[in-house]
Amino acid sequence: MGVMRIGHVDLRVLDIDEALNHYVNILGMIETDRDAAGNVYLKGWDEWDQYSLILNPSDRAGMNSIAYKVEKDSDLDDFEKRIADWGIAVENVPAGTLHNCGRAIRFDLPSGHEMYLFAEKKFVGKSVGAINPDPWPEDIKGAGVHWxxxxxxxxxxxxxxxxxxxxxxxxxxxxxxxxxxxxxxxxxxxxxxxxxxxxxxxxxxxxxxxxxxxxxxxxxxxxxxxxxxxxxxxxxxxxxxxxxxxxxxxxxxxxxxxxxxxxxxxxxxxxxxxxxxxxxxxxxxxxxxxxxxxxxxxxxxxxxxxxxxxxxxx
Ligand SMILES: [Fe+2]
Structure with a gap:
């Protein structure tokens, strides 16, 4: 199938506590992980992969990179060749380069934005589960965004x-x-x-x-x-x-x-x-x-x- 959907955005924020208050209490995202560098990982209640947003503490706002999820690991090999054939430098990065993801490929879009493609990310499941689920979780916060x-x-x-x-x-x-x-x-x-x-x-x-x-x-x-x-x-x-x-x-x-x-x-x-x-x-x-x-x-x-x-x- 190739690219399935947007996987995550790595976003720079100036104050991690203020950002968390915004994305958790106002948008309704769920914190799922943190790393030693101070990055915080969040997902919507209706998402099943571990995160779709990385909050990266920084002294300026903006996006570090954007990642899309492909269906199969072999898609990464196909895209690596096609991107290189198009004339864009592409790098194969090992598992774990993207937090709790499998191997990925990294390149810059012609616009200059850094993009990753990956096939695997740690699975945590939807908040309502996958067996006889309720239509939405009881403990939803703020806007309760899905994804x-x-x-x-x-x-x-x-x-x-x-x-x-x-x-x-x-x-x-x-x-x-x-x-x-x-x-x-x-x-x-x-x-x-x-x-x-x-x-x-x-x-x-x-x-x-x-x-x-x-x-x-x-x-x-x-x-x-x-x-x-x-x-x-x-x-x-x-x-x-x-x-x-x-x-x-x-x-x-x-x-x-x-x-x-x-x-x-x-x-x-x-x-x-x-x-x-x-x-x-x-x-x-x-x-x-x-x-x-x-x-x-x-x-x-x-x-x-x-x-x-x-x-x-x-
Ligand atoms: Fe839009």
């Missing part, structure tokens, strides 16, 4: 200098890692600039998204909720706890998801994302949003930029 759903990476886009890392990284993800294009934003004369893309390997509209900007970075990490009422309740929790909200609950045109954008205490943007949008399938025709409808695509109701969506990221 890490996707990440949006900012990629350098400078048409005047002929730089478009959105287009280059999208092509790499499609041609080498077998991602499918769900949606794109086109810009410029005749729409020839691919300015943003949403790509999938699961059956949801995106497992990764790329948006053009002045420099590479992490735009946001998104955590899954069931439905619109859960998004509203998550916003209630954020209001009660004084979380800095970037964009209050509303709907995306792109992916059709219901959303809130907000910041963790270090300034990393988070999203709670509800609804499966639509059934994404390899033969679905990709959806295109034209430049004049860009903001309708992002914030469907108001159709204009909200918060500091494009200007602030880590």
């Amino acid at each position: 890490l759903d996707h990440a949006l990476l900012m990629c350098e886009l400078n048409p005047e200098k002929g730089i478009n890392k959105v287009e280059e990284t999208t092509r790499f993800l499609r041609e080498v890692l077998d991602f499918y294009l769900a949606e794109q934003v086109t810009a410029g004369p005749n729409g020839e600039i691919q300015a943003a893309t949403w790509l999938f390997r699961t059956t949801t509209p995106h497992d990764i998204a790329l948006v053009g900007g002045p420099r590479p970075g992490l735009h946001h990490l998104a955590f899954f909720l069931d439905e619109w009422n859960d998004v509203l309740k998550a916003a209630d929790t954020m209001g009660r706890k004084g979380v800095k909200i970037d964009v209050t609950p509303q709907r995306h045109g792109i992916t059709r998801g219901c959303t809130i954008y907000f910041f963790d205490p270090s300034g990393n943007r988070n999203e709670t994302f509800a609804g499966l949008g639509y059934l994404a399938q390899p033969d679905m025709p990709p959806i295109t949003w034209t430049e004049d409808q860009l903001w309708r695509g992002i914030f469907y109701h108001v159709g204009e930029e909200a918060g500091s969506f494009t200007s602030v990221y880590t």
